[in-house]
Amino acid sequence: MQVYRWTLTMALSIVHRATGIALYAGTLLLAWWLVAAASGPAAYGHVQAFTGSIIGRLIVFGYTWALMHHMLSGIRHFVWDLGYGFKANEREALTWGALIGGIALTVLIWIIAYATGGGR
Amino acid sequence: MSAADTAKRSMRTPLGRVRNLGAAHSGTSDFWRQRLTAVAMTLLMIPVLVIIMMLLGRNQAGAKQILGSLPVAIIMLLFIIASAWHMKIGMQVVIEDYVHNEKLKLVSIMLNNFFAAAVALASIYAILQLSSGV
Numbered sequence: 680m681q682v683y684r685w686t687l688t689m690a691l692s693i694v695h696r697a698t699g700i701a702l703y704a705g706t707l708l709l710a711w712w713l714v715a716a717a718s719g720p721a722a723y724g725h726v727q728a729f730t731g732s733i734i735g736r737l738i739v740f741g742y743t744w745a746l747m748h749h750m751l752s753g754i755r756h757f758v759w760d761l762g763y764g765f766k767a768n769e770r771e772a773l774t775w776g777a778l779i780g781g782i783a784l785t786v787l788i789w790i791i792a793y794a795t796g797g798g799r
Numbered sequence: 800m801s802a803a804d805t806a807k808r809s810m811r812t813p814l815g816r817v818r819n820l821g822a823a824h825s826g827t828s829d830f831w832r833q834r835l836t837a838v839a840m841t842l843l844m845i846p847v848l849v850i851i852m853m854l855l856g857r858n859q860a861g862a863k864q865i866l867g868s869l870p871v872a873i874i875m876l877l878f879i880i881a882s883a884w885h886m887k888i889g890m891q892v893v894i895e896d897y898v899h900n901e902k903l904k905l906v907s908i909m910l911n912n913f914f915a916a917a918v919a920l921a922s923i924y925a926i927l928q929l930s931s932g933v
Contacts, residue, residue: 706883723858
């Protein structure tokens with residue numbers, strides 16, 4: 680591995696996998712939330728207490744970013760699957776797009792969430 | 800006997816022997832399903848985000864009312880099925896890449912299937928229960 684110069688696309692390939700694994704683990708939270716909603720007010724209260732806490736908010740924020748980044752990075756892979764975007768500058772542009780776009784969408788979603796009263 | 804000799808003696812055509820195979824011995828079906836579920840989730844992303852926004856700050860009764868409505872339930876079910884399938888395939892690729900011990904690999908792949916199935920079934924059951932008003 681040492682013979683390769685570390686590139687942005689290589690680093691982002693690892694991030695795509697890492698975010699995928701994080702999302703995999705995070706589905707437990709999603710399942711817990713849905714099961715709690717079906718179980719009743721007490722169980723749902725536990726989920727809300729957790730997601731409302733500082734650590735809970737950090738996890739959900741991280742989950743939002745992982746989801747948005749993985750989606751955009753995945754769209755980038757889809758462009759490559761279709762046979763486009765293989766030139767050096769195109770590869771870089773797509774990769775920067777996924778990186779910046781993922782962060783931007785995450786911030787946007789959280790601004791909307793707080794603006795619509797989700798921060799309560 | 801080399802592979803070339805085997806090919807000469809066989810009645811099967813070269814294409815017939817390799818069709819549906821590949822490194823994972825299952826051909827390209829996982830590759831295709833990975834992309835199918837990815838596109839499905841990308842298309843469902845905005846409706847799912849809208850649903851989650853609607854649920855924020857509401858209590859269980861409010862959440863039940865929203866999640867139990869037919870269009871919301873259908874969108875959530877489609878998203879759950881696509882994500883469970885997608886993550887099962889994705890984690891299997893990771894396992895096949897990094898776990899080289901054959902037995903450990905098989906156990907890991909099995910646990911991966913159990914995890915994806917359990918998460919999917921629990922979520923689907925919850926949505927159906929919310930919809931049926933039980």
